[in-house]
Amino acid sequence: MTKPVILTGLRANNDLHIGNYFGAMLPIIDMAKTRSADYQVNMFIPDLHSFTTPIDHDQLQGQIMNNAKLYAAAGLPLDNNNIHLYRQSYVPAHSELTWILDCFTGFGEMSRMTQFKDKSAKLGEDAYAKSMSAGDSNLVTTIVALEDSTKASSRVSLGLFNYPVLMAADILLYDARYVPVGDDQTQHLEFARDIAGRMNNRFGELFTVPESVKRQHEFFGKDQGLRIMDLVNPTKKMSKSDETGKGVIFLGDEPATAAKKIMSATTDDKALVKYDRAAQPGISNLLDILALLQAKPLREVQAKFEGLERYGDFKKIVATEMSRFLEDFQTRLAQVDSTTLITKLETSERTMNTQANATLLRTQQAVGLRPKA
Numbered sequence: 001m002t003k004p005v006i007l008t009g010l011r012a013n014n015d016l017h018i019g020n021y022f023g024a025m026l027p028i029i030d031m032a033k034t035r036s037a038d039y040q041v042n043m044f045i046p047d048l049h050s051f052t053t054p055i056d057h058d059q060l061q062g063q064i065m066n067n068a069k070l071y072a073a074a075g076l077p078l079d080n081n082n083i084h085l086y087r088q089s090y091v092p093a094h095s096e097l098t099w100i101l102d103c104f105t106g107f108g109e110m111s112r113m114t115q116f117k118d119k120s121a122k123l124g125e126d127a128y129a130k131s132m133s134a135g136d137s138n139l140v141t142t143i144v145a146l147e148d149s150t151k152a153s154s155r156v157s158l159g160l161f162n163y164p165v166l167m168a169a170d171i172l173l174y175d176a177r178y179v180p181v182g183d184d185q186t187q188h189l190e191f192a193r194d195i196a197g198r199m200n201n202r203f204g205e206l207f208t209v210p211e212s213v214k215r216q217h218e219f220f221g222k223d224q225g226l227r228i229m230d231l232v233n234p235t236k237k238m239s240k241s242d243e244t245g246k247g248v249i250f251l252g253d254e255p256a257t258a259a260k261k262i263m264s265a266t267t268d269d270k271a272l273v274k275y276d277r278a279a280q281p282g283i284s285n286l287l288d289i290l291a292l293l294q295a296k297p298l299r300e301v302q303a304k305f306e307g308l309e310r311y312g313d314f315k316k317i318v319a320t321e322m323s324r325f326l327e328d329f330q331t332r333l334a335q336v337d338s339t340t341l342i343t344k345l346e347t348s349e350r351t352m353n354t355q356a357n358a359t360l361l362r363t364q365q366a367v368g369l370r371p372k373a
């Protein structure tokens with residue numbers, strides 16, 4: 001391992017929206033492409049992390065492959081030997097190192113992880129809501145719902161609890177220094193640093209300690225804060241948890257349906273296209289979206305379209321561009337060659353197993369599970 005390692009887990013499911021695409025997926029791919037000359041870039045599908053909360057296991061295999069395909073369709077180069085694309089569970093050292101690290105991790109420090117607290121609370125809330133919606137809201141229903149909620153909370157898995165330890169193993173196995181993570185994952189990255197430091201103190205230089213969150217932000221450039229907003233309610237961010245689906249455009253939407261969503265996007269009564277996030281959030285959002293779709297700087301798009309008075313005309317331009325983008329993306333997705341993709345995964349997994357096993361052996365020797373060399 002000569003080049004410094006950048007590593008990230010690619011979480012993607014079947015219902016990615018254009019916010020995820022432009023806000024997370026494309027920037028990661030761009031980063032991988034630009035950095036791969038000087039760094040080893042590890043991009044993996046965290047399949048072991050994907051069922052820390054309940055899922056439909058009949059769908060998992062399909063989702064894993066779809067996940068990889070999405071990145072390929074979005075432009076991740078499969079022929080770049082410095083970019084590795086692999087499935088976490090195909091490198092068994094991830095699970096093995098997790099166990100070892102588990103035994104040096106405190107119950108208390110895991111209990112304080114906010115993602116664990118949020119996600120386990122949500123399991124209870126969802127069970128409550130499901131149970132309440134099944135009947136009239138009388139006292140009996142409420143009591144049953146509360147019981148269901150308690151049951152769901154008590155079934156919170158140990159996997160959810162030690163999610164951050166597996167994540168630390170993902171990082172430490174490859175001596176990764178740079179790990180681009182969103183705000184919701186910074187606590188987990190801090191933990192990876194802590195456990196690495198703790199093991200090094202106890203056993204000598206075992207692991208590379210990943211850079212601090214501050215250094216990560218300096219290295220990657222703190223995300224420019226790009227936020228695509230909901231089309232119906234442009235003061236909140238576009239999110240998959242929108243119930244109606246009208247404010248969100250999914251990568252799998254029919255192009256015509258997506259165009260309709262743009263045409264009925266909420267605007268204002270100013271009758272003047274102008275970029276003003278506070279006073280005209282709907283129109284500003286459409287300008288942002290158009291700039292992304294055309295891969296042009298916002299300024300250029302502003303210069304071209306500001307001053308238009310008929311929102312209908314402007315929306316039509318965005319709608320046409322959107323359906324063209326989706327058609328194009330969906331065609332590319334359908335054309336991703338499975339054989340090439342599987343070859344890439346398998347090649348990367350061979351290399352990753354070699355690297356990860358070396359770190360695992362070092363750790364096993366340090367803790368006494370293997371004779372020292």
Ligand code: ADP
Nearest residue numbers: 019020023024182226227228229237238239240
């Ligand atoms: P959601 O809010 O739809 O559940 P996630 O929280 O799973 O999305 O986010 C996954 C990634 O996509 C994150 O890196 C996040 O910053 C990015 N992202 C999510 N929504 C948007 C959005 N509306 N605009 C830009 N980026 C977004």
Ligand code: TRP
Nearest residue numbers: 007008009011046049167170179
């Ligand atoms: N936990 C990350 C997320 O929810 C995904 C992930 C798993 C990851 N292991 C990782 C990210 C290691 C970076 C490094 O998005």
